[in-house]
Ligand SMILES: O=C(O)c1ccc(O)c(O)c1
């Protein structure tokens with residue numbers, strides 16, 4: 223099917239919007255009137271530009287407050303509309319969107335609305351234009367798709383059809399039976415289909431629509447279910463994204479357009495109109511790779527945590543630190559020197575690395591050049607929206623190239639066994655890529671996205687959303703700060719799984735590690751909320767261990783100081799605890815701010 227995007231969904235000038243839509247692979251655009259009015263391009267220029275870019279102008283919009291008004295007013299509306307039809311002829315656009323009236327002058331008279339829309343369609347036809355009538359959820363008298371369709375049906379005009387918009391249809395708490403009326407609309411009378419999702423918010427529907435729409439798969443609506451119903455009518459026009467969103471209005475158009483197209487590809491996969499290489503869900507974290515200009519502070523930290531530098535890369539300045547199944551690469555290569563210490567790459571253990579890479583590529587993930595010397599194992603890697611490199615790899619599986627083969631052992635003995643593996647990774651997202659990141663990890667990697675939680679930071683609000691494999695073997699916490707990100711505090715982190723956090727924390731401290739200090743008030747509150755065995759709370763207080771509990775079990779965790787943009791967490795999950803200690807995150811963030819204020823960095 224053809225895909226289209228409304229210019230209102232993207233940031234920038236009309237020129238920038240068109241370029242971004244074309245580059246992301248859309249077939250067409252809906253041109254929003256304001257984007258044209260504010261452009262220095264003539265309609266002929268826009269037409270030529272779209273033709274050069276391979277974009278069709280699928281819709282011009284909107285015409286407002288046209289129908290069901292007194293005759294004098296309708297005559298004025300018709301005059302205004304003729305101007306726009308003439309403009310559309312110059313643009314080469316053949317469909318105009320008319321939204322249901324919000325005017326206080328409009329009357330509740332379907333026969334009048336049908337008659338006037340019919341006369342509008344007569345005029346449109348003179349210019350080779352057809353009219354798509356859409357019910358706004360807040361329309362004065364017409365606010366549902368089936369009402370708009372009844373009016374269109376009554377008019378019975380060949381140049382008048384309806385425009386369906388998933389937001390208006392799904393935002394009104396509609397039940398599945400409310401959508402059954404779609405089947406009664408002949409496909410050829412659906413002139414256009416606009417798609418948007420939205421987070422489930424309890425608020426005024428107009429504000430919700432104008433500020434919080436998002437791309438399908440990023441909110442809480444069953445957009446795919448609606449599209450299936452519309453396709454069953456025989457509708458064969460474009461699937462078009464119309465997303466009014468405050469974040470997308472500010473973010474760079476290029477990445478937003480890619481995010482948008484990925485969303486449509488996933489939607490088409492869900493409704494069966496675009497086969498993609500199937501998802502290959504990762505089964506574990508093979509490694510986490512840190513880049514640093516100075517390996518010494520990281521070496522001290524990893525040493526105190528009980529890691530051993532077991533191997534070094536044969537051709538690059540990369541060391542492998544191991545403990546249990548936790549593997550950390552420390553890369554001091556020249557390419558990374560300017561960046562400071564950060565989490566740059568994740569090795570995902572993949573049942574089919576090649577298949578995983580093919581799906582990622584089909585879903586527009588940038589494929590990274592293989593970073594390999596002649597003897598290296600071929601590793602497929604793509605970039606996540608935040609720039610983190612994701613390697614699809616195999617560890618110790620004879621049938622597949624093993625990334626471990628690129629490393630030679632140091633022969634250093636590994637002694638401690640405090641850490642079992644990597645429990646989760648937390649990645650800070652740029653503020654304008656949060657929804658994109660969740661959709662990417664879900665759609666591209668096949669992980670499940672959990673509920674988003676708000677976390678109070680002393681200097682702003684953070685949001686956090688986990689994406690996980692079905693069995694918990696891969697857990698990634700995506701976080702985003704509301705304010706411009708404080709790099710030091712809103713750092714990425716690697717959470718290490720231990721079966722005995724008290725012992726691990728103690729050995730960390732005995733080995734010279736410095737835990738993040740936790741305020742005494744926190745432990746007073748814990749004493750009020752939970753009952754502890756004698757001495758238990760004192761141990762936690764002494765070691766800076768935080769405590770949480772859910773219906774399933776208990777979570778105990780503590781933090782190291784931050785190096786560059788990275789810190790570590792030791793976590794002990796007991797009894798099937800599923801969360802990430804979000805209840806404790808405000809205390810942790812405040813403690814990190816306090817340390818930073820003291821140390822100045
Ligand atoms: O918010 C609006 O006014 C508006 C305009 C045009 C549309 O297609 C729509 O869905 C909403």
Ligand SMILES: [Mg+2]
Pocket residue numbers: 356387416464
């Ligand atoms: Mg719409």
